[in-house]
Amino acid sequence: MIDPVRDLVSVHKATERLLGAAAGLDDAACAEPSRLPGWSRGHVLAHLSRNADALVNILEGRPMYVSAEAREADIERDAPRPLGVQLADVRKTTARFQAAGAVPADWSRTVELRNGVTDAAARIPFRRLIEVELHHVDLGIGYELEDLSEEFTGREIAFLAQRFSGRADVPPTRIVADSGEWRTGGEDGAPVTVSGAAPALLGWLAGRRDGADLDTAGALLPPLPPL
Known part of the structure; x- marks a missing residue:
């Protein structure tokens, strides 16, 4: 059963965990490559901020992004910012997301994300939790998939x-x-x-590992499309 209120609490905890870990970086480390091809750690942090804004748009009945091009341009624009600015933006936009999620609403309603994807509004907090947890791993600063909760x-x-x-x-x-x-x-x-x-x-x-440590009983590992 989806519990958006519980997931919002988890988003807050996961965000604090990420911000605490990222605070140990400096501007030079922020500009270094992340584990995502073509993205620096600054790109990852900028994406987290802009994603929070986009999910607020969904909760408030607006399109998630103006366009795919605008989404990419916003991340590229914000990626080079100093670490302190990045972390402040993540904190501010996450607080805005939490506030939007706290407004009484019909969680059973269907909302539209990007690329025509639809989902129940109740799953939006979990979608944000996915972004925070997986991108914390993507930063490559000591938080691994094995550190994620079993749940x-x-x-x-x-x-x-x-x-x-x-x-x-x-x-x-x-x-x-x-x-x-x-x-x-x-x-x-x-x-x-x-x-x-x-x-x-x-x-x-999730496209973070090649599956070399998985067992297929001799069969080929099924190919997966990009997320």
């Missing part, structure tokens, strides 16, 4: 499995971890079983 990891695996479910370009796949089992991909053919530790499975599904 979050399981929910995110389920979320990504659902995202790829029914896609003809993803072979039918059975995902197995000690903590659970999920199905994803298309319907044509026998499913490939991919098993391993939950953080490793999450890393593969």
Whole structure:
């Protein structure tokens, strides 16, 4: 069951954790490459700020972004900023997101994200939690997928499995971890079983790891489209 109020609390805690860790950087380290190809740590922090603004837009009934081009341009514009400015922006925009989430609203309503994707409003806080937690890992400052809570990891695996479910370009796949089992991909053919530790499975599904440490019983690891 989705609990947006509980997820908003988790967003606050995750953001504080990220800000505390990132405060140990300096301007030079902020400009260094992150783990995301082509993005510096400044790009990651700028994206987190602009994503918070975008999710406020959704909660308040506006388009998530003016356009895909504007989204990219805003991140590029803000990426070179000094560390202190970056962290202040993340804190300010997250507070704005939290305030928008605290306004009494119909959480069961359907909202539209970018690229025509729709979802229940109640899942928006969890979507923000995903952004904060995975991008904390992407900063490459000592926070790893293995540091994520078991609950979050399981929910995110389920979320990504659902995202790829029914896609003809993803072979039918059975995902197995000690903590659970999920199905994803298309319907044509026998499913490939991919098993391993939950953080490793999450890393593969989220495009953060190549899946080399996963077991497929000799089958090819199913290719996944980019997120």
